[in-house]
Amino acid sequence: MSKRVSSKRRRPTTQPSSSGETASVDDDGGVEASSVDSLGFRGEALHSLAQLSDLVIDTMSMSATSGVTLTHSVETNTTTVSASVTRTSHGTTVSSSNLFARFPVRRGELQRTKKKQLQDTIQLIKQYALSRPDVKLILQHRLDAADGAVVTLVSTSGSGDLQRSLGEAYGGRIVGSMMHVHWASLPHCEVSGYIAPVGGGRTTSDMQVFALDGRVVDLPKLAKTLHDTFLEAHPNAAQRTCPAYFLSLKTDGTAAYDVNLAPNKRRVLLQLEREWVEALRREALRMFKTSTDAMEITAATKNAVARDLARADERRLxxxxxxxxxxxxxxxxxxxxxxxxxxxxxxxxxxxxxxxxxxxxxxxxxxxxxxxxxxxxxxxxxxxxxxxxxxxxxxxxxxxxxxxxxxxxxxxxxxxxxxxxxxxxxxxxxxxxxxxxxxxxxxxxxxxxxxxxxxxxxxxxxxxGNKPKKISKSINAQTDDELNQMLHKTDFEKMEIHGQFNHGFIVASLGEDLYIIDQHASDEKFNYEQLCQKYVARPQPLVKPIRVAMEADEALLALERAAELRAHGFIVQRPPDHDGAPGGSNNLAVTVASVPILPYDTVVPQDVCELTAQLLQYQSIVRPLKAVWHSMATKACRSSIMIGAVLNDKMMRTIVDHLGTLDQPWNCPHGRPTLRYLGSLATFRDDHQRID
Structure with missing residues (x-):
């Protein structure tokens, strides 16, 4: 930044277009277009800030021996240059105070929403900390304008390590709950960063960051792709959650894109956006599916079980x-x-x-x-x-x-x-x-x-009592590698069935680990996946075709891919009064002559837009309607073994073995877990021996 502010400037930095490619203007204010290599919003940041606040720039260039202070006056529209008596190192410090002081309405709005504005600023600085982990960023907040304490809200070391910057910005707990990814299948682009697995979603999208060549950008189509694949891997239980990710996209210099669409340069046009969306979907779906093939039983889970046993033990005495x-x-x-x-x-x-x-x-x-x-x-x-x-x-x-x-x-x-x-x-x-x-x-x-x-x-x-102390000692003596383990789908057939508890749960063990399995949720998930595999849409003809309004590209695509929509129960046709005019208003609508019939849900003609949106984004229908999910889940729930049913050994063995054949056996379609870790048999056996 110090190189941009030098004594050779022909115009002050607070003037329009003074800090970009258009800074070399002639005396009449004209700009030589041939000398500008790119288009966009250049050199407007300091000028805009100077018009909205009291701006002071304290700078010292690399070749200078003393600093310079530039103070801008909005009333006279002049910039005063004076020698800096406090600057002793190279660099630039921009100080802005009394923001919106000359705009009473905007100042009042800022005062009213100051807490929200502060939170938005914190999130923005955290995002930039991840996009540029090599830059040291510090955000401090003074509680009182006069002499209040200064609180550091964000502080990064600028080490260049993305994992360290993620921990410094969001905390080590977030780092521990995410998976590192590196995808090189995107054309002319590599994606690296961290993404939360299935089950680690959030209720808000505040932890979704894309950085394109070190610049924080908004990529809505790529974000929607990740969200859809997240729901597809864990459809019903995670419908109300959002994936958390911090992904850095680095191009090889041949991928063309334009960031000069908005002043903040977060909106981007990608030349290879469709190819990137398809490749990102494949990689994300593979990663999310892999994370559902096994369930991790962490040291924290085992320690929590031990602590519960210890507390229950202490309460008895x-x-x-x-x-x-x-x-x-x-x-x-x-x-x-x-x-x-x-x-x-x-x-x-x-x-x-x-x-x-x-x-x-x-x-x-x-x-x-x-x-x-x-x-x-x-x-x-x-x-x-x-x-x-x-x-x-x-x-x-x-x-x-x-x-x-x-x-x-x-x-x-x-x-x-x-x-x-x-x-x-x-x-x-x-x-x-x-x-x-x-x-x-x-x-x-x-x-x-x-x-x-x-x-x-x-x-x-x-x-x-000795039991709590023994549990604590035995747990603490083990390492994290001994306590952390993965329960894979193939382990269900290896489980030993011990019996039924309370006419609702199956008690089983795998080695020294004891599990309790929900008989209703397990049978429901098996029936749900069987129904989804065997589902064939049954179209219900409508007495009168319904006209459905769409965007022009969606309507044309729906007519072109009518066969795929028919396979999902929708028969789409061109409107009868269509005149074929390419610019006519009829291009924005299609008629739906049939809808799929479901046992527990009602599908309306407008639901065809949900499938056409998939065709537009993925060039194929990757998942059925949400109404199909809900209907299949309801049917599976009502036809499954209920809580209270008495099971024999053969039925319990069948339920447990079925879990190993499922695509995602860890919870039922409504989100109810199919099994829980109870503890170690060695601990229970030792306690039983002491009692005897």
């Missing part, structure tokens, strides 16, 4: 500290539900009061400190007291609550692990308990009682 008299011994009470008579804690006289020496350890445990009583509440009615002195029955016959006093820390830990299990009729001998039962979690629980011996306040809840 509540260690309550209750003050007792100073002369009593510390007691730990484990409460459990009153079950049936067979689950009673009265083991036919096998429980007896056992005495031991005061303070002596029993088995693997150690004596508990006095003056404290620890209550373990499991939303139950039965109590088991663990003290440091004895093992006694505390009068279950009198109170109706069966209580038993057990001594030993290992036995305390044993009961902590059995909190969700049904109590056995006998306690195991303390000598038979393994040393592993004296775990860190129980030790910490007992230590918390010792440390709070002086506290006489309300009861204190302490999160305890």
């Amino acid at each position: 509540s260690l309550t500290l209750t003050p007792v008299s100073a002369t009593s011994h510390a007691q730990v009470i484990l409460s459990a539900d009153r079950r049936s008579g067979s689950d009673s804690l009265q083991p036919s006289g096998s429980l007896r009061k056992r005495e031991r020496d005061d303070g002596a350890p029993l088995g693997l445990g150690m004596s508990l400190p006095p003056d404290r009583r620890l209550l373990l509440d499991d939303d139950d009615d039965r109590d088991v007291e663990v003290t440091s002195n004895s093992v006694v029955d505390t009068g279950a016959e009198e109170e109706g609550d069966e209580q038993m006093i057990v001594t030993d820390e290992g036995l305390l830990d044993y009961y902590l692990h059995r909190r969700t299990a049904r109590f056995e009729s006998r306690f195991p001998d303390l000598s038979s308990l393994p040393a592993s039962m004296v775990t860190e979690g129980a030790s910490q629980s007992v230590e918390s009682v010792e440390q709070s011996s002086g506290n006489k306040k309300n009861k204190t809840t302490t999160k305890g």
Whole structure:
């Protein structure tokens, strides 16, 4: 920029056409057309900005030793040049203040919509940061015009790496959810960048950026192609979502295009637009289809499952500290539900009061400190007291609550692990308990009682138990490569069926991974794809043909491709009063003599425009009407296995095997997932062994 603003300028930079090819004007203001190599809006940016605000340009060219400050006055339409006392480095700084100050109406509109204008500016700077990752961009906002704090909204390093610029502009989370693409099949053009796979769409189109040779541009036909292929790969569940992408198009110098159509130069005319659309559709469809062939089970998913198990485990335990008299011994009470008579804690006289020496350890445990009583509440009615002195029955016959006093820390830990299990009729001998039962979690629980011996306040809840800690440790010990995995369509036939849950879900496993499969959604998706494959449009003749207005090119194309439209149930004809005049108004309409008949939807003659739009853009009909999608999905839903149906082993095996034959088995046509990851069998098996 410093090279453009030099002392050799014949006219000030704030004058019209002073910073482009038309800057070399003669004294009369004329321009030599032969000296201009291109057409367009040249040299108008600074001039326009100077007319709308107070403009100050502080510049220092590469060959100069001092800076120059240019101040433009709108009232006198003059530019004052003075020596800059603050400029010490080469470059140019353009400062604009009091925007629209001389235009009250536009100034008021700016004040009213300032928040929206700021958001639009942020999005624009982010887009330019992706189009030119080699340029350092910083956007700062002052909260108060006087002395408010300055907040940095966008900051890029200018490293030249698109991935890094994407992370700096939109955040690392966006980078992690996108796939890198490089497509070289477009004629005289290479496409590279990042695009979100199926399932990663957004509700808005704010993250759709095209950069053509480093310039942010709007390419509506290419954008519509990506949107249509996105819906085609995931038609019904993603109809209300938009794909997110940041794509850079680099031509080889032979692809002709014109950007001089609008002052912002975002509108572009492409000579090879049709070829680019076809090639982009093939590449995008291949990429989207590939992303639906497998489902990724990430480390975050597995960690979330582990955390849910841990939280559920912690909720089952509540260690309550209750003050007792100073002369009593510390007691730990484990409460459990009153079950049936067979689950009673009265083991036919096998429980007896056992005495031991005061303070002596029993088995693997150690004596508990006095003056404290620890209550373990499991939303139950039965109590088991663990003290440091004895093992006694505390009068279950009198109170109706069966209580038993057990001594030993290992036995305390044993009961902590059995909190969700049904109590056995006998306690195991303390000598038979393994040393592993004296775990860190129980030790910490007992230590918390010792440390709070002086506290006489309300009861204190302490999160305890070993299972949450073990889950966290086992998950953290694994690497992301071990936790991340892909579930492919071919894996369904390898799954082992364990049974049906709640008459609505199939429990299956693949190796050590446990899944729950929705029987209705799975059967619905199979029926849906079968109906779509077998669908043949049945035309319903109309009593009177309906005239449908179209654009001239669409009407001509519909008449030329009438056979393809007939295959989809529409019979289009030339209007009967058509006079054949190429410029006549009849060229803007066709008559529709039949429409397809569907079981759950009604198709109107105007729906033929949906198919002609595909013919105009893709030169073929790439997908049926949206009404066909909805009708097939409704029919598949109502004819599928419902929730509540009892399935035998053969039926469950058939449903799971069918998922492996589908084009996209991960959700039903209405978006309901067909399966969910439950967790690792190793974790469940370990928990079960501890309970047993």
